[in-house]
Amino acid sequence: MSATDFRLTAVRTFGSPLYVYDIEAIRKRFDLLIDLLGGRFGISYAVKANPNTGLLKAIRDKVVTFDASALAEVERAMATGIGAERITFSGPGKRRVEIERAVELGIGELVLESLADARIAAEAARRLGRVQHVLVRINPASAPRAFGVNMSGKPSQFGVDEEDMEPVLKEIAAMPGLDLIGFHIYSGTNSLNPEAIADNFSIFAAIFRKAAGMVGRKPKKLIFGSGFGLPYLPEDAPLDIEEVARRVNPIVDDLRADPTFAGAELALEMGRWLVGPAGWLLSSVVAEKHSRGTDFRICDAGFNNQLAACGMMGSVIRRNWRVSNISAPDAPEATYTLTGPLCTTIDVIATRITMPALAIDDVIAIENSGAYGLTASPSRFISHPEPREVIWTGNGFQDVTESLLNHWSIPAHGITQGLVQEEL
Amino acid sequence: MSATDFRLTAVRTFGSPLYVYDIEAIRKRFDLLIDLLGGRFGISYAVKANPNTGLLKAIRDKVVTFDASALAEVERAMATGIGAERITFSGPGKRRVEIERAVELGIGELVLESLADARIAAEAARRLGRVQHVLVRINPASAPRAFGVNMSGKPSQFGVDEEDMEPVLKEIAAMPGLDLIGFHIYSGTNSLNPEAIADNFSIFAAIFRKAAGMVGRKPKKLIFGSGFGLPYLPEDAPLDIEEVARRVNPIVDDLRADPTFAGAELALEMGRWLVGPAGWLLSSVVAEKHSRGTDFRICDAGFNNQLAACGMMGSVIRRNWRVSNISAPDAPEATYTLTGPLCTTIDVIATRITMPALAIDDVIAIENSGAYGLTASPSRFISHPEPREVIWTGNGFQDVTESLLNHWSIPAHGITQGLVQEEL
Numbered sequence: 001m002s003a004t005d006f007r008l009t010a011v012r013t014f015g016s017p018l019y020v021y022d023i024e025a026i027r028k029r030f031d032l033l034i035d036l037l038g039g040r041f042g043i044s045y046a047v048k049a050n051p052n053t054g055l056l057k058a059i060r061d062k063v064v065t066f067d068a069s070a071l072a073e074v075e076r077a078m079a080t081g082i083g084a085e086r087i088t089f090s091g092p093g094k095r096r097v098e099i100e101r102a103v104e105l106g107i108g109e110l111v112l113e114s115l116a117d118a119r120i121a122a123e124a125a126r127r128l129g130r131v132q133h134v135l136v137r138i139n140p141a142s143a144p145r146a147f148g149v150n151m152s153g154k155p156s157q158f159g160v161d162e163e164d165m166e167p168v169l170k171e172i173a174a175m176p177g178l179d180l181i182g183f184h185i186y187s188g189t190n191s192l193n194p195e196a197i198a199d200n201f202s203i204f205a206a207i208f209r210k211a212a213g214m215v216g217r218k219p220k221k222l223i224f225g226s227g228f229g230l231p232y233l234p235e236d237a238p239l240d241i242e243e244v245a246r247r248v249n250p251i252v253d254d255l256r257a258d259p260t261f262a263g264a265e266l267a268l269e270m271g272r273w274l275v276g277p278a279g280w281l282l283s284s285v286v287a288e289k290h291s292r293g294t295d296f297r298i299c300d301a302g303f304n305n306q307l308a309a310c311g312m313m314g315s316v317i318r319r320n321w322r323v324s325n326i327s328a329p330d331a332p333e334a335t336y337t338l339t340g341p342l343c344t345t346i347d348v349i350a351t352r353i354t355m356p357a358l359a360i361d362d363v364i365a366i367e368n369s370g371a372y373g374l375t376a377s378p379s380r381f382i383s384h385p386e387p388r389e390v391i392w393t394g395n396g397f398q399d400v401t402e403s404l405l406n407h408w409s410i411p412a413h414g415i416t417q418g419l420v421q422e423e424l
Numbered sequence: 425m426s427a428t429d430f431r432l433t434a435v436r437t438f439g440s441p442l443y444v445y446d447i448e449a450i451r452k453r454f455d456l457l458i459d460l461l462g463g464r465f466g467i468s469y470a471v472k473a474n475p476n477t478g479l480l481k482a483i484r485d486k487v488v489t490f491d492a493s494a495l496a497e498v499e500r501a502m503a504t505g506i507g508a509e510r511i512t513f514s515g516p517g518k519r520r521v522e523i524e525r526a527v528e529l530g531i532g533e534l535v536l537e538s539l540a541d542a543r544i545a546a547e548a549a550r551r552l553g554r555v556q557h558v559l560v561r562i563n564p565a566s567a568p569r570a571f572g573v574n575m576s577g578k579p580s581q582f583g584v585d586e587e588d589m590e591p592v593l594k595e596i597a598a599m600p601g602l603d604l605i606g607f608h609i610y611s612g613t614n615s616l617n618p619e620a621i622a623d624n625f626s627i628f629a630a631i632f633r634k635a636a637g638m639v640g641r642k643p644k645k646l647i648f649g650s651g652f653g654l655p656y657l658p659e660d661a662p663l664d665i666e667e668v669a670r671r672v673n674p675i676v677d678d679l680r681a682d683p684t685f686a687g688a689e690l691a692l693e694m695g696r697w698l699v700g701p702a703g704w705l706l707s708s709v710v711a712e713k714h715s716r717g718t719d720f721r722i723c724d725a726g727f728n729n730q731l732a733a734c735g736m737m738g739s740v741i742r743r744n745w746r747v748s749n750i751s752a753p754d755a756p757e758a759t760y761t762l763t764g765p766l767c768t769t770i771d772v773i774a775t776r777i778t779m780p781a782l783a784i785d786d787v788i789a790i791e792n793s794g795a796y797g798l799t800a801s802p803s804r805f806i807s808h809p810e811p812r813e814v815i816w817t818g819n820g821f822q823d824v825t826e827s828l829l830n831h832w833s834i835p836a837h838g839i840t841q842g843l844v845q846e847e848l
Contacts, residue, residue: 072808073807091765113711139715287516314770342493345738376804381472
């Protein structure tokens with residue numbers, strides 16, 4: 001079956017809108033990356049990119065650790081059957097109870113954003129008579145140019161600023177209950193430029209050397225935030241991952257040649273690049289309208305189901321993503337504004353997009369929807385039925401829908417809660 | 425108790441983040457508006473603004489109809505105990521099954537966006553041996569200047585364009601199974617300008633006259649989309665609702681003086697203005713950081729819980745909303761960047777906001793969060809526990825939480841579905 005086939009089959013089987021993840025394609029991306037990096041890095045999968053527990057189970061054997069950014073992400077990772085020791089927990093707004101619970105669970109590594117995080121973790125560990133492995137997240141003073149979104153060199157809520165790190169690292173290194181085993185840097189996201197990624201890794205390496213020197217110990221673990229991007233826009237070229245490896249591997253080898261780092265385990269933290277391209281949001285055309293010179297096609301998914309594709313997730317200007325007509329790929333081309341079903345003018349998937357002509361019931365695929373898709377979207381807005389999620393295994397589908405939102409009915413719990421209330 | 429008191433009490437009782445709706449304040453806004461309009465309009469509440477079934481029940485006696493924009497909103501309205509005959513169903517992307525089901529349910533009025541909608545509805549009604557009351561949504565060729573967001577005078581997915589309406593209205597008027605009882609116009613939203621609102625209503629009245637003339641019948645029902653706005657930004661003045669009434673009432677009286685319209689029931693469709701100002705998202709400060717000259721306060725709610733307040737819902741430039749410190753309102757002022765807990769640089773509530781100093785565990789209130797708050801936000805992003813929703817009744821709280829998302833744990837259904845899958 002071709003890619004087109006299984007996606008259409010999925011819609012015919014499960015209805016639309018629908019998220020489909022091609023799990024073999026995802027696993028191949030893992031393999032390619034691990035191979036190109038020649039074992040230098042273990043993959044730390046960022047659960048937030050796609051936290052579906054069915055998907056997490058299907059990639060569990062490819063990851064060294066799951067990186068969680070909230071306690072519920074820790075629980076999601078554990079729900080796949082892995083132990084807490086294979087989970088790292090990072091994030092700028094960790095609540096006291098989250099840190100305490102993570103320590104109780106025996107989390108593999110806690111990534112500290114601050115001295116305050118450290119004190120809470122140390123206290124929790126001492127109470128339990130344990131020593132908690134921790135890394136400190138460092139926020140670099142500089143970032144390479146040409147990076148997608150970067151968090152470095154400017155005021156930031158993330159981590160300990162590089163220029164302030166010495167006293168913080170020393171205090172954490174001396175804190176009973178904690179073992180400072182290494183450092184974590186994630187300073188930019190969604191880059192399509194191998195040179196920028198390599199420059200960024202050089203900055204990381206320099207900071208890791210400086211930090212290790214400050215605390216006078218050999219790091220056991222270093223986490224490199226990848227920042228590998230996806231070609232969301234039609235004019236984008238995919239990231240040249242071979243070129244990334246060619247540039248990054250020598251930087252890593254050079255770091256490793258330093259006896260301080262010879263024994264360190266290196267983790268590459270990433271999510272988007274691995275799962276994004278092997279996921280699609282599939283949506284059917286519900287209505288058509290010609291209005292004042294523009295041909296509209298109204299689809300059954302809008303920004304309620306794919307916020308980023310509709311340009312509402314950090315984009316200043318909405319630009320068309322790659323959208324294809326998978327039910328009539330050979331139809332003559334036409335130009336449309338594609339909207340979702342929501343009662344608001346901002347519910348736009350694409351403007352002036354030229355693609356094979358779309359009739360009612362035709363199915364579009366929004367590409368690169370495997371990461372930051374369903375869970376990053378306001379599915380309850382206007383109460384349309386939420387997309388199901390299915391995994392394509394290469395010879396069949398696995399329904400991994402976790403939605404508790406309505407599928408043509410209100411959640412029973414919701415109604416009940418509403419109805420059992422006494423009249424006001 | 426002062427307003428500050430009950431919100432703080434709510435957080436102490438239910439935790440944070442938390443949505444609180446002051447139901448008496450909402451009911452007073454209904455009363456004020458109904459009073460100022462002197463019975464000219466019945467209120468049609470737009471369920472999408474806040475679809476919480478507990479809230480819907482609490483305002484049920486103040487509304488003439490609930491306006492639903494998806495079938496599940498019809499079901500939500502019915503879950504309050506009202507009959508389908510008191511519900512109108514509108515929306516640009518209605519699916520065939522939604523229209524058919526609405527007709528089966530005996531929906532009061534179906535608002536048609538197109539001939540295609542009409543044909544589906546007529547067929548369904550004839551199959552059931554019924555006559556379905558319908559209105560046609562008209563998209564004006566012009567809109568007043570100074571309107572907030574407007575949908576008129578440009579290509580639009582909404583309704584039948586004014587310049588194209590004659591043949592469409594005539595065909596629908598002649599369609600067996602349907603009774604074309606009137607018209608609906610909603611051409612702009614969130615206006616703070618009484619003159620613009622009145623000008624808009626004049627445009628509506630003119631179109632209604634033209635449309636009624638085309639079909640040669642006296643409308644029984646006309647729906648006016650209100651577009652009344654809220655002062656989201658600190659520099660905005662609230663809409664002068666008395667002035668709106670002073671300007672709008674004569675327009676309505678003039679229309680009514682025409683025998684064609686003397687018997688028409690008029691509905692004012694609105695949501696935002698009624699419920700928005702009496703709702704707050706309350707969030708606690710989780711962490712503080714001084715970074716490169718900026719003081720950050722990291723809160724336990726971010727764009728996952730209030731997308732619009734974080735500038736990600738149709739705003740080109742994020743601007744600070746009104747945010748107050750309700751736990752220490754008399755503290756000396758300080759200037760902050762307020763962020764949420766998410767692992768992304770775009771999770772910003774306010775930048776360079778000057779307010780009473782915030783310490784860890786202090787509580788902020790994001791104002792005007794009663795409409796387009798929780799359900800318009802991507803609550804599942806990064807799996808933080810979703811805010812509960814409570815109604816303040818004036819002397820106590822009613823927990824109207826409908827969330828099926830995690831409150832410190834993964835939804836059981838989600839885990840189960842993940843775990844029962846066979847290994848890949």
